[in-house]
Amino acid sequence: MKLKDKRIVVAGGSSGIGLATVSMLAETGAAVTALSRSTDKLKAVTDKFPQINTAAIDAGDRAQLDAFFRRYGTFDHLVVTLSGGKGGGLFRDLNLDDIRSGLEGKLFPQLNIIQAALPYLNVRGSITLVSSISSRSRAIGVSGLAAINASLEAMLPSLARELKPLRINAIAPGVVDTAWWDFLDEDSKQKTFSEYATQIPVGRVAQPGDIAEAILFAVTNDYMTGSVLEIDGGLRLT
Secondary structure, eight states, rough: OOTOEEEEEEEEEHHHHHHHHHHHHHTTEEEEEEEEEOOOOOOHHHHHHHTEEEEETTTTTTHHHHHHHHHHHHHHHEEOOOOOOOOOOOOOOHHHHHHHHHHHIEEEEEHHHHHHHHHGGEEEEEEEEOOOOOGOOOOOOHHHHHHHHHHHHHHHHHHHHHHHSSSSEEEEEEOOOSGGGGGGGGGHHHOOOOHHHHTTTTTSSSSSHHHHHHHHHHHHHHTSSOOEEETTTEEEEE
């Protein structure tokens, strides 16, 4: 297959979209390394997928990232699935520190990883980021999340030209059934998902594998760069 024996790093690869991506990439025969802050989650990854390498890395710590990539050496593809947890809510009530926290939890770690990885990335390889459909949503209460994710997407066209022929793209998911929603109790979460399902044209919220399939496409399509794939079930249309 196209990715057989290719070296791929997946940051945030121990849960949710990242874990689904790690699993899917491993099935192609790629040599996958999952990065995460959680040693417990990484152990669960290796218990389930013994062929996958792991490394406990805090993406907010540049020294850790630099040391990891120096040890790891040259590789072919970078996937960054890190997700921030704050920034949602009505703007009039929004604590602006939550937007700052969201930027520090998502935007800056992604940029940190990209910079640290660049000296070691195959110029014929790729970088794939995960943003959010909130970056272009008209829904009430997502202006803070829009600011965080749109910042990431706004950089893509310039980066695609600057880093060529290395490719860089982003995936913009909608509502995905991941741990991001664990601030709700289980009953509230399922009620929220059911309400979204009535609004989303495809009639359901996404599973991590739905997004991982798009990431696999971005990694393997050699003729796409500077693009954002909207994988939201049509939520942006509502």
